[in-house]
Amino acid sequence: MKPDPERCADGVGRTVRAAASAVIGLWLAFLVVASVAAQQLPEDFLSSVQKMEESSHSEVWSEWDRQAEKAEAAIDSGEGAGPEFDAIRSDLEAQKTNGKAISEAAETAITRLTREQSALGPPPADGETESVDAAKLRGELAQRITGARALQVRAERAINRADELLARLTGVAQRHFLEQMTTLGPSPANPANWLAAFEAGRDALGRLAAEAARNFDDPTERGILRERAPIAIVAFLFAGAFGFGLRGLVMALMRRAAQSAGGRARRLLLGIGAALARFITLLLIAVTLLVGVVSLGLFDVVGEAILKGAMSGFAQFIAIFVMAAAFFSPESSAMRLAALDNRAAVAGYRAALLIGASLLLDAVFTGPRDVLNAPAGASAVASFTAIVIGAFGLWRLASVTGRPTASTDVEATSHYLAQALRRMIWGVALAAPVLALIGYEFAARFVFFPFVASLVLIGVGYLIFRVAGEAVDIRLESDEAVAPAAAEAGDESGDENVAPGQPLRLIPILVVLVLICVGTPILALIWGASTTDLMAVYRSVARGVVIGDFSISPGAFVAFALIVAIGYMLTRALQRILRYTILPKTGMSTGGAEALVSGLGYVGVMIAIVVAISAAGIDLSSLALVIGALGVGVGLGLQNIVSNFVSGIVLLIERPIKVGDWIEVAGVHGYVRKVNVRSTVIDTFDRSSYILPNSDLISGAVTNYTLSDKIGRVIVPVGVARGANTQQVERILLEVGRKHRMVMAYPAPVAYFIEFGESVLAFELRVMIRDINWILMVRSELNHQINARFREAGIEIAFPQRDLRIRDLGPLEAALATSLHGRAPEPSAGDRVDARPAGASQTDP
Incomplete structure (x- = not known):
């Protein structure tokens, strides 16, 4: 079915208008809320200041003192990790934030009170008096100013104390981390540690069986078990159905759809859909199994610890499995993201499953470790086993990816990054087992497991990026299919300055930026950063950088960018409404209408920039010096720019040239592609761009071949040998000119006998053609036809002799x-x- 271009255009237009309206509405709502908050915030601060003034021993100061004492105790203990340690750091960060808020509120109060005090005038001199009310008010204001200053000093002292304690806590945490990294524990190379590991495993199984037997022997628990048995049976049946039935059905449908998919983009999206289907299926299996096991109620402490570890490991295994299925897809090469053959894809798939199995084993081993009180040697053996399995999978994964060649700079960069990642994988696959074998269990685990989690995160980000890219490709393919139909329908409402699909091509770049912003904190958490560290970084970034009287923060930058973008979109919308809806009904000339639309565009953008600068917190009064300097620059060094600008306005109003005209200026022929405010772009016939300042178009001579219409004259000079019948020559020339399809009947073609040359009798055929843009083709065809007719008539073309x-x-x-x-x-x-x-x-x- 052929797509309807009008319907597609209407749908896209409605979507764009709805999205723009939603964005504008949300932004206006935000501005309203922000303005209200900005008006109420000082009052809230002042009220808090007044409350703080009322009692110098408020609960806030006491709480901050208790937090400082806890921090001192944590520093003295030397424990640089744990939930309590992170809670202390979080409290100190909150203390800094609240202290700065109180200090700013006090500063606001001092400014306001000082202004009110100044309004009373100078205090009376010695021997002078003032009214009782004025004296009383002056004293109250002075007292409140003194209290606010004292409050500000105390808040600044609390901030400085929190900064000092945070720095000391950071040092404790770093020393604790280095101690853990350099602590040499039991080595898996010692056979005794393997015996301890087997004993710990047997003890865990024994305690697990004892829990189950004890609960089963209890009559009360047995009765509960009978009641819950149907639930467990149904859950296990559903797990089996999901595992063997639903998964196979979904994969069969996906493979069939991949075979019938038209393009590679659709097949890759189906591959990603198949990976998500696997994820949902395995998740349902895990949930139903968990429901079934928990509903039995046979296990207590040890069973719950093992079950939690198993479920955590199974969740990690599912993630690895889904990533492997999406990248390597051993069932169907059409749905494979990695550019590998079937053999390499199967090897990579198995290597990824080995990595997932190592995560599952580690979670099962480490889950009940605290409950079982397993010896350090058993823990070292368990970690070594999981790391060796995962390291072998990493090594195989890096080995099967191959070494592709790059044909472009972008591909070379991506392949360079891929090779660097491969080397990192090999390094981790070698370093982690060696460290674990020596006895540095913490260092080995820190190197291996966060690295694997980082690989999974990078894979997820790459999947999202590919989904965005392939979706854009599919949309562009559909647009290319609709474009010819729209062109046939005469749809010229698009923006000639924007290439088709250009905004859509920015979507993958925006997705990458979002992934970087979202993925960076997650990577920090994976490698051991705490939420307190992230919040501290966030607060530091949110405060921005203060340069003189200006404060540059991400929030102000985002506000500036959003306001400019919204103002630009509104301006463009108003321009389109004026150009296509309002101005055609006014009868205004085309040049005046274009000038009005262009002027509206410049004014709208300037207003948006001014409003954005104000919203970003930049004082416009401080720009007076800059504006004065710009005025001097305009008078001295920017004369040519101003001249070109004024000339551009004149060109827009008078319209001596317009886009698409064939003009000749300074000996250069070409078509006008764009008339800017400063310059005009001309596409010459040799496909080069000739950029001409507008002042040259106004002050110089310009030949416009298509100003009023496209009718033009073609002159074909002809020379015949002496002795030819001149009347016959003239008759043939007229017949050739009249029969050409591009030659106009009125004015009629004419042929002239120009002169007797040295060796020729000179004639000219002059015709008017409908479109001067075809002058070379018309002249060539006329020459061919004249030559053919002369040959038939026996007329010799003269040549010098x-x-x-x-x-x-x-x-x-x-x-x-x-x-x-x-x-x-x-x-x-x-x-x-x-x-x-x-x-x-x-x-x-």
């Missing part, structure tokens, strides 16, 4: 005789050499 007549042979004969016989013959009378043009008579001098 000369006849050489020797009028005096004496000197030539003498020279020949001398060279041959050594003597010169007697010259004959009347011999001369005569050189004249061909066709000259004997009597010509």
Whole structure:
């Protein structure tokens, strides 16, 4: 079915308008809330200041003192990790934030109170008096100013104390981390540790069986078990159905859809959909199994610990499994994201499953470790086993990816990054087992497991990026299919300055930026950063950088960008409404309408920039010096720019040239592609861009071949040999001109006998054609037809020629005789050499 371009255009237009309206509405709502908050915030701060003034021993100061004491105790203990340690740091960060809020509120109060005090005038001099009310008010204001200053000093002291304690806590945490990294524990190379590990495993199984037997022997628990048994049976049946039935059905449908998909983009999206289907299926299996096991109620502490570890490991295994299925897809190469053959894809898939199995084993081993009180040697053996399995999977994964060649700079960069990642994988696959074997269990776990989690995160981000890219490709393919139909329908409402699909091509870049912003904190959490650290970084970034009287923060930058973008969109919308809806009904000239629309665009953008600067917190009064300097620059160094700007306005109003005109200026022919405010872009016939300042178009001579219409004249010069029938030549030229399809009947073609040339009889055929843009083609076809008609009529095309007549042979004969016989013959009378043009008579001098 052929897509309807009007319906597609209407749908896209409605979508864009709805999205723009939603964005504008949300932004206006935000501005309203922000303005209200900005008006109420000082009052809230002032009220808090007043409350703080009322009691110097408020609960806030006491709480902050208790937090400082806890921090001092944590520093003295040397424990640099744990939930309590993170809670202390979080409290200190909150203390800093609240302290700064109180300090700013106090500063606001001091400013306001000082202004009110100044309004009372200077205090009375010695011997002078003032009214009782004025004196009382002056004293109250002075007291409140003193209290606010004292409050500000105390808040600043609390901030400084929190900064100092945070720095010391950070040092404790770093020392604790280094101690853990460099602590040498039991080595898996010691056989005794393997025996301890087996004993710990047997003890865990024994305690697990004991819990189950104890609960089963209890009559009360047995009754509960009978009641819950149907739930468990149904859950297990559903798990089996999901595992064997639903998964196979979904995958069969996906493979069938992949075979019938038209393009690679659709097949890749189906591959990602298949990966998500696997994820949902495995998640349902895990949930139903968990429901079934929990509903039995056979296990207590040890069973719950093992179950929690198993479920955590199974969730990690599911994530690895889904990523492997999406990238390697051993069932169907059409749905494979990685550019690998079937053999390499199967090897990569198995390597990824080994990594997932290592995560599952580690979660099962480490889950009940605290409950079982397993010895350190058993823990080292369990970690070593999981790391070795995962490291082997990492090594195989890096080995099967191959070494693709790059054909472009972008591909070279991506392949360079891929090779760097491969080397990192090999390094981790070697370093982690070696560290675990030596006995550095913490270091080995820190190197291996966060790295695997980082790989999974990178894979998820790459999947999202590919989904966005392939979706954009599919949309562009559909737009390319609709474009010819829209062109046939005469739809020229698009923006000529924006290439088709150009905004859509920015979507993958925006997705990358969002992924970086979202993924960076997650990576920090994976590698051991706490939420307190992240919040501290966030607060530092949110405060921005203060340069002089200006404060540059991400929030102000985002506000500036959003306001400018919204103002630009509104301006463009108003321009389109004026150009296509309002101005055509006013009868205004095309030049005036275009000038009005362009002026509206410049004014709208300038207003948006001014409003954005104000919203970003930049004082416009401080720009007065800059504006004055710009005025001097305009008067001195920007004269040419201003001249070109004014010339551009004149061009927009008078419209001596317009886009699409064929013009000649300074000996350059070409089509006008764009008329800017400063310059005009001309596309020459050799496909180069000629950028001409607008002042040259106003002050210089310009030939516009298509100003009023496209009718133009073609002159075809023709030369025939002397002796030709001139009337016949003229008749043939007229017949050729009249029969050409591009030649107009009125004005009618004319042929002129121009002159007698040295070697030719010169004629000209002059015709008017409908479109001067086809002048070269028309002239070439006329020449071909004239040549053919002349051949048929036996008319010779003239070419330059000369006849050489020797009028005096004496000197030539003498020279020949001398060279041959050594003597010169007697010259004959009347011999001369005569050189004249061909066709000259004997009597010509």
